[in-house]
Amino acid sequence: xxxxxxxxxxxxxxxxxxxxxxxxxxxxxxxxxxxxxxxxxxxxxxxxxxxxxxxxxxxxxxxxxxxxxxxxxxxxxxxxxxxxxxxxxxxxxxxxxxxxxxxxxxxxxxxxxxxxxxxxxxxxxxxxxxxxxxxxxxxxxxxxxxxxxxxxxxxxxxxxxxxxxxxxxxxxxxxxxxxxxxxxxxxxxxxxxxxxxxxxxxxxxxxxxxxxxxxxxxxxxxxxxxxxxxxxxxxxxxxxxxxxxxxxxxxxxxxxxxxxxxxxxxxxxxxxxxxxxxxxxxxxxxxxxxxxxxxxxxxxxxxxxxxxxxxxxxxxxxxxxxxxxxxxxxxxxxxxxxxxxxxxxxxxxxxxxxxxxxxxxxxxxxxxxxxxxxxxxxxxxxxxxxxxxxxxxxxxxxxxxxxxxxxxxxxxx
Numbered sequence: 001x002x003x004x005x006x007x008x009x010x011x012x013x014x015x016x017x018x019x020x021x022x023x024x025x026x027x028x029x030x031x032x033x034x035x036x037x038x039x040x041x042x043x044x045x046x047x048x049x050x051x052x053x054x055x056x057x058x059x060x061x062x063x064x065x066x067x068x069x070x071x072x073x074x075x076x077x078x079x080x081x082x083x084x085x086x087x088x089x090x091x092x093x094x095x096x097x098x099x100x101x102x103x104x105x106x107x108x109x110x111x112x113x114x115x116x117x118x119x120x121x122x123x124x125x126x127x128x129x130x131x132x133x134x135x136x137x138x139x140x141x142x143x144x145x146x147x148x149x150x151x152x153x154x155x156x157x158x159x160x161x162x163x164x165x166x167x168x169x170x171x172x173x174x175x176x177x178x179x180x181x182x183x184x185x186x187x188x189x190x191x192x193x194x195x196x197x198x199x200x201x202x203x204x205x206x207x208x209x210x211x212x213x214x215x216x217x218x219x220x221x222x223x224x225x226x227x228x229x230x231x232x233x234x235x236x237x238x239x240x241x242x243x244x245x246x247x248x249x250x251x252x253x254x255x256x257x258x259x260x261x262x263x264x265x266x267x268x269x270x271x272x273x274x275x276x277x278x279x280x281x282x283x284x285x286x287x288x289x290x291x292x293x294x295x296x297x298x299x300x301x302x303x304x305x306x307x308x309x310x311x312x313x314x315x316x317x318x319x320x321x322x323x324x325x326x327x328x329x330x331x332x333x334x335x336x337x338x339x340x341x342x343x344x345x346x347x348x349x350x351x352x353x354x355x356x357x358x359x360x361x362x363x364x365x366x367x368x369x370x371x372x373x374x375x376x377x378x379x380x381x382x383x384x385x386x387x388x389x390x391x392x393x394x395x396x397x398x399x400x401x402x403x404x405x406x407x408x409x410x411x412x413x
Contacts, residue, residue, distance in 0.1 A: 093121060214234070257329055
């Protein structure tokens with residue numbers, strides 16, 4: 001790439017994104033002016049996907065830089081990892097545009113796999129922009145040896161907004177934006193008021209994706225768009241979208257970390273031994289949390305089934321529905337995850353309660369209040385963090401006895 005004076009201009013994130021946008025425009029232009037009299041739904045679907053890809057790329061380019069002190073840092077970023085990923089995407093988008101332009105000239109039915117490729121390119125472009133912003137954020141937070149992922153901080157700030165909005169009187173709807181948190185590690189001097197959702201569920205769905213994982217798709221994983229880290233909930237039939245106590249005034253407080261889920265029922269898992277494992281790109285593996293904060297929680301979320309006196313009925317119900325189990329509520333885990341170590345795929349997690357723990361020690365004249373420093377490496381998995389919460393912070397949950405799993409390794413004689 002050269003400038004007006006003939007000098008070779010170095011690539012930047014902004015220049016490569018402009019090349020990608022031009023490639024999408026090159027693919028859109030012949031489709032928009034093509035003769036559509038013989039088009040069917042696949043052709044119109046291809047046109048719609050290209051338009052949505054361009055709109056999402058523009059929206060990400062406008063909103064994501066606000067998380068790292070504005071567009072200037074983002075457009076002129078020259079980090080090697082970001083540039084390599086964008087150069088590869090430029091080639092893929094240029095090839096995709098050439099394929100569609102050739103089809104418009106040659107005519108004939110459109111290939112259905114081209115729409116799948118457009119979806120993949122759209123997804124990768126979004127994730128590439130998120131990773132580029134996260135690398136800038138990590139450099140800005142160089143004072144911390146291993147800062148939280150930028151995606152985790154986005155969900156954290158949405159929780160603070162949600163908590164702030166819920167504390168407002170109902171007669172005066174919260175219309176003003178929340179003032180920025182002092183001392184928070186993310187720089188947000190140019191952050192627009194609507195760049196971060198005011199709901200933790202919406203923030204999770206925008207920060208990453210939930211998908212099936214593992215043999216027979218028995219696990220559910222969250223994949224962060226900003227760090228590519230995986231958070232895995234093992235043996236879970238569906239992901240709950242409400243906390244165990246959603247009606248409490250401190251619904252978003254760290255100590256309210258628990259949610260009620262159900263394991264995979266045995267009757268459903270048996271036939272899957274002979275079925276092929278679907279990959280992460282399968283549409284059946286995609287999951288999205290539903291926002292139920294404004295709806296009345298159903299009895300299956302917070303109320304345990306009452307004993308009917310008939311053991312056979314209870315056994316059949318458990319077999320069909322799955323065994324009830326306590327899990328970490330997804331936004332709590334996402335808010336406290338760290339980018340994975342180089343070469344690793346699972347993201348580690350920090351304990352949200354240890355992060356707010358203070359103890360007293362003898363100072364020169366009086367007792368000093370000292371903040372507890374937990375291990376910066378965090379916990380390796382969701383299961384290890386939940387075990388830590390159940391053993392180390394059970395006193396913060398008055399009704400923790402009802403959260404214990406039904407199957408216990410302890411027996412009282």
